[in-house]
Amino acid sequence: MADERTFVIVGASLTGAKAAETLRADGFTGKIILIGEETERPYERPPLSKDHLHGKEGAREKAFVHEPGWYAEHDVDLRLATRVTHLDPAARTVTLDGVDELHYDRLLLATGSRVRMLDVPGATLNGVRYLRTVDESDALLEHLRTATDVVIVGAGWIGLETAAAARHHGANVTVVELADLPLQAVLGDEVARVYRELHEAHGVTFRFGSKVASFKGSGTLSSVVLDDGTEIPADVAVVGIGIQPNTELAVDGGLAVDNGILVDAGLRTSAADVYAAGDVVNLDHPLLGRRVRVEHWANALNGGKAAGKALLGEEVTYDRVPYFFSDQYDLGMEYSGYAARDGYDRVVFRGDPSIAGGKAPEFIAFWTKDGRVLAGMNANVWDVTEPIQALVRAGHKGTAVDLAKLADPDVPLDKLLD
Template sequence: MGSTPTFVIVGAGLAGAKAAQTLREEGFDGRVILLGAEPERPYERPPLSKGLLLGTTPRPDVYVHAAGWYEANDIELRTGTRVTGIDRDVQQVVLDGGERLGYDKLLLTTGSTPRRLDVPGADLDGVWYLRTLADSDRIAEALTDQAHLVVIGAGWIGLEIAAAARQHGATVTVVETADLPLQRVLGDEVARVFADLHRGHGVTFHFGAGVRQLRGSGRVSSVLLTDGTELAADAVVVGVGILPDMQLAEAAGLKVDNGIVTDARLRTSDPRIYAAGDVANAYHPLLGRHIRVEHWANALNGGPAAARSMLGQQVEYARLPYFFSDQYDLGMEYSGWVAPDGCDRVVFRGDPAVPDGRASEFMAFWVSDRRVLAGMNANVWDVTDQIQALVRAGHGGRAVDLDRLADPGVPLGDLLS
């Protein structure tokens, strides 16, 4: 490399944009190149299934920075630019078309891609996935009064789209292979709250159901389930999970395993290459294991952590996984991490019942051996710090009194005193 150091960031989403911002804020005066495959400048993804679909978030608000910010901060933002390879021997990235860019340090924030539905008819018009601004625009056009929308997959994206569609007056049917929405993430007790919430707003569920075929002449008109049920559909949105976009890393010989494997400093198996955001399977020092987190807060905080690590600072990325969702009148935040079958009970603080689709105020705690491993607050605000303190203590081995944990009259902060 030349005398002026060059840091290249591949992936112009929230993690990449925040990493570039942090490099400048921390005083890095070398060359910063931010490469994005999409034509848009970096934007945040939560509004795609929330405020943009509802019409409550103005489009300019989704962007991470104003249009002129990158030039003003001497960051070379190149949109519509696809990276096709990494040549580690000479420390260069290869662009579509053959151009090569050298790097002293490289950060991969390539994110993830929607898992595709592999059934006949999946390529019909009107079958959509939600990952980009353009995707959100297409779906928003379909959320009209009396339209029939079928959502395949009852995860966070599917449920948020279902909620937005119902609020626009569309008829919504959700198809899910599990027995409840969000069952794998939340477990049966809390998953039932979301099932009741959506049923109270007129959503029809088909649980334990697979998709055999999407039917239509050019454009989708129905969804055939594996049990023979046929559902009318003016549009179909598929939300069956995402896959880490790790092809570049894998082809370059970096260690990959459900993402790009990094240490707690977000360094990959090549000391000059880092990874952050959805694509990083990072070692978490508190949890004592590698985890890959697919949520907004991980991109928001992971990008800056990687930037500081690239600058040689002694960074240890140990933030707890955190995510939020807004569906109808239920707003929630979740902090923590629970392995599959990793808790022995869920403790509720407040009544989680959803009478006639009206969300209540409550908290839920996932507990193992009286240790709080994760917590969720629903329509209860300004408690994230206290919940995260309980979760950190729980993962550190500290138990709490479960009766007091369930008692709304006991301040959360008193449970560790």
């Protein structure tokens, strides 16, 4: 008997595409409607600040989740350049572009996030850029290829990856950051210092404890003015001060929202038959024992797969260890786990994290609390994600390890829990 249900997915993103893929792979034969505001088919975001921004050949096409014909071949109704403007959970409808009403039997909100805008004089000048979409990455790549002076506003992951790309293209780079170190809120002082030294070794200038007062130029950016009056020449300024979840549709539908759409471990929202996944959700995380909103690629990927199963009525417990990665110059890293800045008491290093002769180090850092591993980051050390995540899972469940052995490279990571 044919399945006559309609599953609507709002957000033609990695999360949305993976949910649709999972539905078909698991045998759903009903209607799937995948709706996105952009004109491009679903794509992954990491290449936008990594390979594509470096100008690596083929990187743009590799970012797309599926080949152009996949959606038609799998009977997925992909509607691009379309905005969902209203949600009525009681009637089980969404409204498209303020006009067309669409019924759903089950709904997935994968609306993602948008960049935080910097509201200062001159913010609309040509040359002040943001990086979130593939179109923005295309435009920024072309600008970096000819830029002499680049200012990066914000020393987070996007800011630092963009700084590395700008140096790759030969520009002078200044990073303006309000904190005392790059990535300080995410990594803490101990590991943040590694990234400061790494970028300084590649010629990047940091202006810590500073913020932008204005952008100057006559139609086109010529300089960035800091709050202490310092004026920095700039052909391009890239603002990377974080993202915020797109919760407007959820709010419109009366769903519970607090720094994201509130979902349980089964990705269920407060409305019947409405699910949410990706970086728009504030998840009641079973492993971490707290609510978290994870803004990274792996969450979009795995959350989409889990959401597809949840839409089918499978019992889902989404308890993935948070994971992300970054490539900057010759330093590649993977981070697994969760350690709030005030939630750990010691960082244990396995290997020397010092920059030596301008060369990136090889090490693993562990954020620990009372001997429990809460998070681990492997830098230029590979094929260790699985044992690190095992240590993180054990740590968040209350199991401590011997920290001396944790620091000893001669002790295999997978033996620490024996």
